[in-house]
Amino acid sequence: xxxxxxxxxxxxxxxxxxxxxxxxxxxxxxxxxxxxxxxxxxxxxxxxxxxxxxxxxxxxxxxxxxxxxxxxxxxxxxxxxxxxxxxxxxxxxxxxxxxxxxxxxxxxxxxxxxxxxxxxxxxxxxxxxxxxxxxxxxxxxxxxxxxxxxxxxxxxxxxxxxxxxxxxxxxxxxxxxxxxxxxxxxxxxxxxxxxxxxxxxxxxxxxxxxxxxxxxxxxxxxxxxxxxxxxxxxxxxxxxxxxxxxxxxxxxxxxxxxxxxxxxxxxxxxxxxxxxxxxxxxxxxxxxxxxxxxxxxxxxxxxxxxxxxxxxxxxxxxxxxxxxxxxxxxxxxxxxxxxxxxxxxxxxxxxxxxxxxxxxxxxxxxxxxxxxxxxxxxxxxxxxxxxxxxxxxxxxxxxxxxxxxxxxxxxxxxxxxxxxxxxxxxxxxxxxxxxxxxxxxxxxxxxxxxxxxxxxxxxxxxxxxxxxxxxxxxxxxxxxxxxxxxx
Amino acid sequence: xxxxxxxxxxxxxxxxxxxxxxxxxxxxxxxxxxxxxxxxxxxxxxxxxxxxxxxxxxxxxxxxxxxxxxxxxxxxxxxxxxxxxxxxxxxxxxxxxxxxxxxxxxxxxxxxxxxxxxxxxxxxxxxxxxxxxxxxxxxxxxxxxxxxxxxxxxxxxxxxxx
Numbered sequence: 001x002x003x004x005x006x007x008x009x010x011x012x013x014x015x016x017x018x019x020x021x022x023x024x025x026x027x028x029x030x031x032x033x034x035x036x037x038x039x040x041x042x043x044x045x046x047x048x049x050x051x052x053x054x055x056x057x058x059x060x061x062x063x064x065x066x067x068x069x070x071x072x073x074x075x076x077x078x079x080x081x082x083x084x085x086x087x088x089x090x091x092x093x094x095x096x097x098x099x100x101x102x103x104x105x106x107x108x109x110x111x112x113x114x115x116x117x118x119x120x121x122x123x124x125x126x127x128x129x130x131x132x133x134x135x136x137x138x139x140x141x142x143x144x145x146x147x148x149x150x151x152x153x154x155x156x157x158x159x160x161x162x163x164x165x166x167x168x169x170x171x172x173x174x175x176x177x178x179x180x181x182x183x184x185x186x187x188x189x190x191x192x193x194x195x196x197x198x199x200x201x202x203x204x205x206x207x208x209x210x211x212x213x214x215x216x217x218x219x220x221x222x223x224x225x226x227x228x229x230x231x232x233x234x235x236x237x238x239x240x241x242x243x244x245x246x247x248x249x250x251x252x253x254x255x256x257x258x259x260x261x262x263x264x265x266x267x268x269x270x271x272x273x274x275x276x277x278x279x280x281x282x283x284x285x286x287x288x289x290x291x292x293x294x295x296x297x298x299x300x301x302x303x304x305x306x307x308x309x310x311x312x313x314x315x316x317x318x319x320x321x322x323x324x325x326x327x328x329x330x331x332x333x334x335x336x337x338x339x340x341x342x343x344x345x346x347x348x349x350x351x352x353x354x355x356x357x358x359x360x361x362x363x364x365x366x367x368x369x370x371x372x373x374x375x376x377x378x379x380x381x382x383x384x385x386x387x388x389x390x391x392x393x394x395x396x397x398x399x400x401x402x403x404x405x406x407x408x409x410x411x412x413x414x415x416x417x418x419x420x421x422x423x424x425x426x427x428x429x430x431x432x433x434x435x436x437x438x439x440x441x442x443x444x445x446x447x448x449x450x451x452x453x454x455x456x457x458x459x460x461x462x463x464x465x466x467x468x469x470x471x472x473x474x475x476x477x478x479x480x481x482x483x484x485x486x487x
Numbered sequence: 488x489x490x491x492x493x494x495x496x497x498x499x500x501x502x503x504x505x506x507x508x509x510x511x512x513x514x515x516x517x518x519x520x521x522x523x524x525x526x527x528x529x530x531x532x533x534x535x536x537x538x539x540x541x542x543x544x545x546x547x548x549x550x551x552x553x554x555x556x557x558x559x560x561x562x563x564x565x566x567x568x569x570x571x572x573x574x575x576x577x578x579x580x581x582x583x584x585x586x587x588x589x590x591x592x593x594x595x596x597x598x599x600x601x602x603x604x605x606x607x608x609x610x611x612x613x614x615x616x617x618x619x620x621x622x623x624x625x626x627x628x629x630x631x632x633x634x635x636x637x638x639x640x641x642x643x644x645x646x647x648x649x
Contacts, residue, residue, distance in 0.1 A: 043619070152543075163534075
């Protein structure tokens with residue numbers, strides 16, 4: 001058996017690592033995606049007052065701190081048995097829409113666009129945000145940085161800090177929004193809508209208008225037929241902050257719809273000896289292995305899954321784009337991994353529109369910021385949609401609200417099995433007998449992974465001086481046939 | 488985060504890290520230790536950001552010194568002194584939500600964000616950064632006084648008494 005390793009050696013113990021095993025015929029036999037997980041969060045939280053957790057969890061991840069803060073805030077509300085008043089809930093949602101705008105802009109331009117606008121087979125030195133700016137022009141590059149910064153300014157204004165958010169308190173938020181701040185946010189939200197529409201237009205011209213790229217989306221080795229999960233409101237429209245978790249099967253038929261406290265009746269986690277990260281699956285179907293199809297227990301929770309699981313978008317322009325996407329991709333649900341980028345842009349438009357709706361809502365400058373607390377229930381589950389999937393925070397406390405137990409299912413964890421399968425499918429489609437593996441092949445395999453916008457250890461970083469990526473191909477006797485390096 | 492233009496030369500000492508991920512706090516801890524020693528002479532900030540977000544923090548300064556964690560083969564507590572020329576890439580490239588600091592600087596230069604003309608990176612070897620803890624590892628706690636002395640001497644020679 002031949003082994004190919006894609007190993008970005010960013011620190012000695014490894015980061016995410018992709019191991020591809022070929023058989024004697026030179027075809028891909030199996031693929032393993034290994035993640036060294038951050039350890040001990042549950043233990044770290046034990047004994048702490050539960051109301052501390054919304055601020056602590058922002059440090060799990062430096063890129064989606066707002067998501068953890070929201071899920072945690074909702075779990076803490078439940079521990080205290082309270083519901084935030086309308087103004088508080090809308091302030092939370094307004095922050096959250098800005099958070100989605102910032103994150104989705106970053107992902108599209110820094111991570112997705114290089115593949116499509118510069119090209120998946122382009123030289124690595126060009127296949128990055130600098131290459132995108134070269135192609136689209138400086139003015140657009142400046143606009144990307146500007147819109148992202150504006151979204152973070154809103155986060156800081158409402159959340160107390162752009163990264164280490166402190167806004168949530170049991171039953172509500174710590175401070176309100178002044179009329180002047182509201183007016184400022186309204187103008188900024190109008191800018192988000194404009195930029196969202198522009199980004200979609202760019203995608204349509206650069207990607208959908210390019211037959212080669214459209215072919216990759218529709219017919220490339222990136223299709224995976226799995227169930228779809230997402231949070232929906234009472235109209236079954238996509239909602240990032242609240243609602244019920246809905247799962248539809250591979251044909252679009254509803255499998256289940258549950259409220260946060262019931263999550264453990266529907267989701268279970270499978271463990272493999274070769275990975276620290278668990279593999280959630282649908283409990284009622286059961287774990288059938290790393291297989292797709294309607295009988296599989298594996299599901300996806302991604303921007304595309306959210307759109308698949310819903311009946312539509314709650315804002316008009318996003319709804320138009322939603323309808324058009326499914327028309328062009330010939331029906332619903334869509335199972336093309338790369339369509340996640342398209343779905344992400346539809347979500348960007350929704351987040352922008354909903355940011356505007358919330359900003360002009362008369363309640364947003366209200367003064368009722370917090371529910372009255374009475375007694376401690378002792379257990380709470382908060383679920384939101386993180387940019388990269390359904391995020392669940394589950395806390396158990398004693399009668400004084402001191403944490404006894406914490407369980408998190410983060411967005412990317414939902415997709416762990418699907419990511420492994422997507423990488424395998426891409427590898428099987430791209431690595432053939434006697435075909436040398438090139439940098440372009442390496443990148444096209446990574447495209448299967450990047451579409452999920454995975455989040456594993458964003459909060460940490462170090463400087464080894466050089467990021468190595470090594471792909472070694474061995475024959476069935478273990479002899480090195482080929483080595484591809486990215487220096 | 489935005490800030491007003493500074494008196495020239497404007498120097499920022501920027502500690503990077505996560506204070507609940509064990510040794511990843513080293514950059515932040517060094518800032519806390521250095522700030523009282525150079526009070527009134529240098530500006531100190533702490534952050535847990537990367538890539539494009541760093542541009543906002545360092546824009547407008549003439550000289551920025553970043554203090555961060557690193558993990559190579561050297562013993563924990565070793566202090567390295569780098570400039571961007573030492574790197575072709577950094578690990579931040581492997582964050583799937585952001586770009587590495589070097590590409591961020593290139594983006595900033597390309598689109599005309601005022602960036603420091605000089606960037607120094609003080610990188611401290613760590614033992615563990617994947618475990619949640621508010622204390623650093625025993626190795627790094629033990630090495631901390633020596634780390635601070637080394638950094639202090641460098642700052643005196645390169646920033647204050649030059």
